[in-house]
Every structure is written in structure tokens, then in C-alpha cells.
Amino acid sequence: MDDTNFRFDITEIRLLPKSRGIFEVYVDDQLIYSKQELNRFPEKKEIPDLIRKLISL
Structure with missing residues (x-):
């Protein structure tokens, strides 16, 4: 999963x-x-990982 996956969230x-x-x-x-x-x-990827974790809840 790359950071562009956030563009809709x-x-x-x-x-x-x-x-x-x-x-x-x-x-x-x-x-x-x-x-x-x-x-x-x-x-480097800590913030995107934290956002992913929050979005997936």
C-alpha cells in the first residue's frame, strides 16, 4: 500500500x-x-502507517 491510497480518505x-x-x-x-x-x-513511513491504522479502525 502506498501513500496515494489516502487521496480518497x-x-x-x-x-x-x-x-x-x-x-x-x-x-x-x-x-x-x-x-x-x-x-x-x-x-520515514511512521506517519502514513499511523494514519492507515486509524483509518482501518
């Missing part, structure tokens, strides 16, 4: 600037990834 992706190096990913107001909590940036 996701209508908008928005980048919101934050301070202090905060990097968080939300899907429908649900936090799915937080750099601040994990103290690291996500791996």
Missing part, C-alpha cells in the same frame, strides 16, 4: 506553525504523533 492536510520545535500530527482533532512526547522525529 483525507480531504485536507494542514501545517500549523508552533514554537519550541513542537511537531504534532492530528487526524480529525485526534493526536496521532507527538515529537514532544516521544522526544524524536517520526521515521
Whole structure:
């Protein structure tokens, strides 16, 4: 499964600037990834995998 599979499931992706190096990913107001909590940036396919997992629920 490649990332183009999301084109029918996701209508908008928005980048919101934050301070202090905060990097968080939300899907429908649900936090799915937080750099601040994990103290690291996500791996290359980590965010798409988290989105896939959420969509398949």
C-alpha cells in the first residue's frame, strides 16, 4: 500500500506553525504523533502507517 491510497480518505492536510520545535500530527482533532512526547522525529513511513491504522479502525 502506498501513500496515494489516502487521496480518497483525507480531504485536507494542514501545517500549523508552533514554537519550541513542537511537531504534532492530528487526524480529525485526534493526536496521532507527538515529537514532544516521544522526544524524536517520526521515521520515514511512521506517519502514513499511523494514519492507515486509524483509518482501518
